Amino acid sequence: MGASPSPRSAQVIDLETIRQRQHARKRLVRLAPELDGLEMVYQLNARPDTCYGMPILAWGLREDGEIVGLVPWMESLTPCQQLNNNEDGCFIGYRDPETEEIFDTPPEHKMLELSAAADYFDYEEASEVTLIQQLPDTLGTHALCMNQPQTPWQIKPVYGWCLYSDGSIEALLADDAQITMSPVLLGDACLYCGRSRHQMLYFFQRHIANRIMEEDPATLDALALMVLDDPSE
Structure with a gap:
């Protein structure tokens, strides 16, 4: 008779290590100033039919390649997508005041700028x-x-x-x-x-x-x- 297969050893999943890795992928690695007046558009629960605009201070590149707009908000320089509370502000999109266009993703020229800068300033881990x-x-x-x-x-x-x-x-x-x-x-x-x-x-x-x-x-x-x-x- 052939040998019976041995049971697979149990794998221990370190949830804290997984959380740390996920957080690391979301950390910002490069900033670029917003110099063309682009805005963040948001809404408040008290006025659901009204949209508000707030100038974007900068754009940030995360380690996973995601680009986010950043605004000084409450206690930090905050990614626009994190505004999801209708009482304080709920993110709708980005806006170009000159054309009045509202768009969901950061402009392509900022993506190229941040990617090029991150490649050039490639700092070693410390x-x-x-x-x-x-x-x-x-x-x-x-x-x-x-x-x-x-x-x-x-x-x-x-x-x-x-x-x-x-x-x-x-x-x-x-x-x-x-x-x-x-x-x-x-x-x-x-x-x-x-x-x-x-x-x-x-x-x-x-x-x-x-x-x-x-x-x-x-x-x-x-x-x-x-x-x-x-x-x-």
């Missing part, structure tokens, strides 16, 4: 997180900076964004006491990563930041509700 790229902020983005829920907050302009080798992006703010030259430019010693000094950051477009600084009552009320509703507190 054991420690390293700085990959710095991008100036071209939208006048401001950050609401808070250290504790009950402490005074500050509104500070965002001068740029740092992309790191783990795919994270940090906002660059300025220490006013260390500014020695004007205008403030990337590389100046006065700049620091926002989360290195502030426990909480919320990002706003320039016109909203100006309303906050002018102490517009309606804007301050909305701001108070947003901070009080923050699930991280």
Whole structure:
């Protein structure tokens, strides 16, 4: 009689390793500024018949080859596709204000630009997180900076964004006491990563930041509700 086949050994599936690999494929590896005024289009549940436009700050290339538009939104520089909450904003597509065309995928010229740049700046893997790229902020983005829920907050302009080798992006703010030259430019010693000094950051477009600084009552009320509703507190 022939030998009976041996049972296959059980395979142990490391779910955490799988999650890490999936996350790595989604990490950003290169940024390109948006300089032609293209916008993200989104909707709110309160006004389902109305679409809103928000300027795109940059485009990002993920390790898996996907291209995403990026906007300063709430607490981070956020891929547009992640906006899927009708209360805060639900992503509809991209828009060219000049032609009023709305499209689902990033423009081809940005795909080519990012792919070529990623091939040229092909960084080697490092054991420690390293700085990959710095991008100036071209939208006048401001950050609401808070250290504790009950402490005074500050509104500070965002001068740029740092992309790191783990795919994270940090906002660059300025220490006013260390500014020695004007205008403030990337590389100046006065700049620091926002989360290195502030426990909480919320990002706003320039016109909203100006309303906050002018102490517009309606804007301050909305701001108070947003901070009080923050699930991280």
